Amino acid sequence: xxxxxxxxxxxxxxxxxxxxxxxxxxxxxxxxxxxxxxxxxxxxxxxxxxxxxxxxxxxxxxxxxxxxxxxxxxxxxxxxxxxxxxxxxxxxxxxxxxxxxxxxxxxxxxxxxxxxxxxxxxxxxxxxxxxxxxxxxxxxxxxxxxxxxxxxxxxxxxxxxxxxxxxxxxxxxxxxxxxxxxxxxxxxxxxxxxxxxxxxxxxxxxxxxxxxxxxxxxxxxxxxxxxxxxxxxxxxxxxxxxxxxxxxx
Ligand code: ADP
Ligand code: MG
Numbered sequence: 001x002x003x004x005x006x007x008x009x010x011x012x013x014x015x016x017x018x019x020x021x022x023x024x025x026x027x028x029x030x031x032x033x034x035x036x037x038x039x040x041x042x043x044x045x046x047x048x049x050x051x052x053x054x055x056x057x058x059x060x061x062x063x064x065x066x067x068x069x070x071x072x073x074x075x076x077x078x079x080x081x082x083x084x085x086x087x088x089x090x091x092x093x094x095x096x097x098x099x100x101x102x103x104x105x106x107x108x109x110x111x112x113x114x115x116x117x118x119x120x121x122x123x124x125x126x127x128x129x130x131x132x133x134x135x136x137x138x139x140x141x142x143x144x145x146x147x148x149x150x151x152x153x154x155x156x157x158x159x160x161x162x163x164x165x166x167x168x169x170x171x172x173x174x175x176x177x178x179x180x181x182x183x184x185x186x187x188x189x190x191x192x193x194x195x196x197x198x199x200x201x202x203x204x205x206x207x208x209x210x211x212x213x214x215x216x217x218x219x220x221x222x223x224x225x226x227x228x229x230x231x232x233x234x235x236x237x238x239x240x241x242x243x244x245x246x247x248x249x
Pocket of ligand 1: 013016018036037038039040041042043044045
């Protein structure tokens with residue numbers, strides 16, 4: 001049994017079957033990549049895991065408990081944290097203030113919006129946020145406005161904000177999209193370090209095959225809303241169906 005078990009999940013938008021019949025098992029403490037062409041249903045699948053969408057059919061179990069019917073913040077408190085396709089940080093706040101938001105949410109079990117309203121100089125929160133900034137190698141940037149960070153550092157901050165909630169499963173939707181190579185490599189190194197040093201499972205949707213092959217232990221290829229194949233990176237690289245469906249050969 002994986003920490004995440006997706007069984008027969010389907011999702012339709014009007015006449016469009018975005019997800020057909022998705023079965024997916026993600027092993028605890030692994031790095032599992034989900035790849036596939038644009039429109040394959042990758043983000044839709046992720047949205048079904050975090051409560052942003054409710055699948056029409058099937059089940060989603062996290063650590064033996066169903067996530068279906070729970071609100072996004074409840075699923076977050078079960079231990080699933082998600083990094084969005086575009087960074088979800090608050091540009092008007094400093095790096096440190098951004099980092100304090102999830103620390104409040106973790107302590108108070110509050111909604112993010114309540115947590116934003118509570119940002120104040122409370123010692124335990126400051127300590128927790130400072131510690132996380134050090135872990136993320138961002139202590140020197142604590143008083144910068146988040147909007148002024150490089151693309152890679154915005155992502156680094158956002159990943160740190162997720163980690164400060166101590167999730168057991170970290171979901172990332174194309175974390176290196178639009179990044180220059182240097183920022184992409186920094187993000188790869190950061191995710192490797194997180195995976196090595198923490199008791200955490202990482203599921204990553206990614207377009208950049210360099211990122212996928214640098215990080216993933218298992219790869220699921222999604223095509224037209226259905227998993228085409230799931231295997232190790234070495235086997236995926238040579239898989240004829242993958243070359244045909246994904247690489248367009
Ligand atoms: P991917 O992330 O793999 O690129 P998506 O999951 O975003 O793919 O989209 C899968 C399909 O579902 C696409 O055809 C997309 O246009 C459609 N889709 C996604 N979200 C919605 C929505 N909220 N309403 C209608 N169609 C959607
Ligand atoms: Mg997507």
